[in-house]
Amino acid sequence: MISFFQKVGANSLDNLGSVGRATFMLIGALVSKPTPIKSFPLLMKQIYMVGFLSLIIVVVSGLFIGMVLGLQGYTILVDFGAESSLGPLVALSLLRELGPVVTGLLFAGRAGSALTAEIGLMKATEQLSSLEMMAIDPLKRIIAPRFWAGVISMPLLATIFSAVGIIGGYLVGVKWLGVDDGSFWSIMQAAVDLEDIWNGLIKSIVFALVVTWIALYKGYDSIPTSEGISRATTETVVHSSLAILGFDFVLTAIMFGA
Amino acid sequence: MTSKRIEILVGAFVSLGIAAMVMLALQVADAGGAGNGETYILKAKFDNIGGLKVRSPVKVGGVVVGRVSSIELDPSDFSPVVSMEINQAYNQFPETSSLSILTAGLLGEQYLGLQPGFIDEDIEILAAGDMIEDTKSALVLEELIGQFLFSLKEDK
Numbered sequence: 569m570i571s572f573f574q575k576v577g578a579n580s581l582d583n584l585g586s587v588g589r590a591t592f593m594l595i596g597a598l599v600s601k602p603t604p605i606k607s608f609p610l611l612m613k614q615i616y617m618v619g620f621l622s623l624i625i626v627v628v629s630g631l632f633i634g635m636v637l638g639l640q641g642y643t644i645l646v647d648f649g650a651e652s653s654l655g656p657l658v659a660l661s662l663l664r665e666l667g668p669v670v671t672g673l674l675f676a677g678r679a680g681s682a683l684t685a686e687i688g689l690m691k692a693t694e695q696l697s698s699l700e701m702m703a704i705d706p707l708k709r710i711i712a713p714r715f716w717a718g719v720i721s722m723p724l725l726a727t728i729f730s731a732v733g734i735i736g737g738y739l740v741g742v743k744w745l746g747v748d749d750g751s752f753w754s755i756m757q758a759a760v761d762l763e764d765i766w767n768g769l770i771k772s773i774v775f776a777l778v779v780t781w782i783a784l785y786k787g788y789d790s791i792p793t794s795e796g797i798s799r800a801t802t803e804t805v806v807h808s809s810l811a812i813l814g815f816d817f818v819l820t821a822i823m824f825g826a
Numbered sequence: 827m828t829s830k831r832i833e834i835l836v837g838a839f840v841s842l843g844i845a846a847m848v849m850l851a852l853q854v855a856d857a858g859g860a861g862n863g864e865t866y867i868l869k870a871k872f873d874n875i876g877g878l879k880v881r882s883p884v885k886v887g888g889v890v891v892g893r894v895s896s897i898e899l900d901p902s903d904f905s906p907v908v909s910m911e912i913n914q915a916y917n918q919f920p921e922t923s924s925l926s927i928l929t930a931g932l933l934g935e936q937y938l939g940l941q942p943g944f945i946d947e948d949i950e951i952l953a954a955g956d957m958i959e960d961t962k963s964a965l966v967l968e969e970l971i972g973q974f975l976f977s978l979k980e981d982k
């Protein structure tokens with residue numbers, strides 16, 4: 569019995585400790601006087617690695633998810649003679665939920681795991697310590713540009729995802745299944761508010777913060793062995809996926825619940 | 827040289843993101859829309875506005891001429907006052923015009939139908955801030971059903 573409590577206690581302390589270390593890492597990386605000339609090329613490089621290279625997977629999955637939504641929605645809506653409501657169905661589900669969430673999951677798998685592995689390997693090969701030896705703060709040199717790159721890239725990717733998905737729904741619904749072109753767009757425009765786009769954007773920014781933070785921390789805190797890095801990479805994907813889904817519920821409850 | 831290539835690709839990525847944003851805002855949400863251009867305000871008092879909302883369209887014969895800009899309750903007699911922004915291109919409505927709250931389809935969105943009245947010599951044209959006197963309230967389905975049931979009982 570006592571050993572059970574001890575186990576629970578040790579686990580909680582461990583978890584609290586890692587939350588604390590993650591917070592110190594983020595503060596150490598972000599709180600500094602800005603040096604735009606020196607850090608801008610680093611940021612560019614990371615936006616390229618994190619954002620641009622994730623573009624293909626985001627566009628392709630966005631297109632297919634939009635097309636599937638169009639197809640599934642059509643088969644049900646046509647029973648009620650309401651196939652002209654396909655536009656708002658596709659647009660709202662993409663903007664409010666699927667855009668930010670699926671992009672977040674893809675981003676965690678595509679970019680988050682890469683960040684963790686990269687930083688974990690830097691740690692294992694003692695590149696981080698070498699930077700410190702040269703009086704360069706690895707938090708500012710390595711962590712900060714990657715963090716900002718994630719926060720900038722992910723909302724852009726989510727927006728592209730939603731836009732491409734709506735085009736996919738349009739292709740299937742209008743071009744293939746024969747929903748009226750005009751009513752597809754006009755009913756969509758009547759149903760979608762700027763607030764929906766805005767809320768989706770807020771969601772994607774929150775997911776970006778969460779995913780990049782988890783990925784960077786897991787890499788930075790990993791045990792510098794091949795096994796430790798592999799575990800850190802797995803944890804990044806699992807934890808950020810769970811965090812995305814959990815935060816999505818909370819944000820949806822705040823935005824649309826009342 | 828590689829850094830320049832990266833900068834170009836990142837620039838393309840960011841512009842693609844902004845283009846998607848603009849496409850969503852304009853094509854999907856139709857922001858701006860009838861909102862741009864000069865407008866003037868007309869007001870009307872109703873008994874019951876049903877499901878009318880801010881930004882609901884104001885239509886004349888099916889053509890959108892403006893949108894509801896605000897809905898308030900008149901504190902003196904507790905009846906809702908609806909303000910509408912009407913496009914300045916349509917500023918020739920006579921004061922005999924009537925407003926009614928209509929529903930698009932059986933279960934659709936509610937909108938304001940503006941019925942232009944007759945024009946005579948001593949009839950003035952509605953100007954900004956004027957009140958439309960002749961209004962018809964929303965049809966509330968529950969009330970209709972209630973009246974229907976009530977009339978059924980009386981028949982027996």
